[in-house]
Amino acid sequence: MQNLSLHGGAQDRLRSPIPPNLPAYFMASLYHHPMSSLDQYPGASSASPAQDPMDRALLASRNHREAEKRRRERIKSHLDRLRTVLACDPKIDKASLLAKAVERVRDLKQLTATIPKNHNFPSEHDEIVVLPSISDSSTSSSVPTIFEASVCCDDRADLLPELIETLRGLRMRTLRAEIATLGGRVRSVLLVARERGVDEDRDEDEMPVGNGELLRDALRALVDRQMAATSDRPKRRRMVDMSLA
Template sequence: MHASVLASLLAEVIQHVKELKRQTSEMAEESPLPTEDDELTVDSICDEDGKFIVRASLCCDDRPDLLPDLTSALKTLKLRTLKAEITTVGGRVKNVLVITEEHNGTGYDDQQQLAAAIEDALKAVVEQRAEHDLSSSGGTKRQRTTSLLSAVEHSSI
């Protein structure tokens, strides 16, 4: 009987730890602060007008060419930014972008295909960090804490 009580208690503890991990993950997703690990999530929906909307969140090392690289990636896919939230802390950056198709479309018929293309393009931007790190002069990165919230309505990034 003692072993079954311990097993039951252990099962409860494991379940509680799993629930805490789930809650922590949810809080981290909602946090505007960058994490220590590179992350990329792309979620897509159709709004009430049937317009394809994508929420992309990426976290990586900050670098001078990051925003131009993001802009180029989105323009290449014929996307425009509806909203951008950018937070940098200690050399890390978190970008949360709400994007949609340009008025004349993207050329993708399938929304899942477009979401995959967006994810691939943003992943390539995040992975360019390694190339930038190798080619940098080895200077010390300045510590920064900046928060920028910008909403861009009806214009291309």
């Protein structure tokens, strides 16, 4: 009978009112009821674990650790890439690496400051310019003997050989040549000089070589031949508007 009374007392304690403010998941594990049926117990909270202040704090702490880990991995990746670009020792410390990077950026800024804007870069339009060179110090005649010629057009394999043949046909020799290519376009900047005796057999009214007109016309014909040859191609890299100077 005593055992029965003890058993009955335990049952009475289980049937007693539930203490307030007990966690919902604790009540669910104790009575084996689903979360949706906890509203029958007075004082039991129906909030989810994520809404509990302690659970929210734990979740925020875990998110912070993961974000910090990703940030450190991203910084490490950037530093490794910087070591590769600067060709530094893989074991170099972070402070020395950043100092080398700053020094390299300063050197590049000084280098780019000495480069003129759009220097020798090809443009989208065909262009031919022939001017007397300012380096021509000849005072024996009013006719210049040195010219600066700039030709900008589409790049092709036979452009340079044809340009050389054009200058040879005019009996002009090349003193300096600068060639730049970009995106299927090419710009050739030439410093050329006419050979001696080219204009000796010409009258004063026939001075196209000395004035640069013949050179300009020959270069224009070279570009025109190129345009005629490339117009038959099924595909072109870009459309070019002719604006010959």
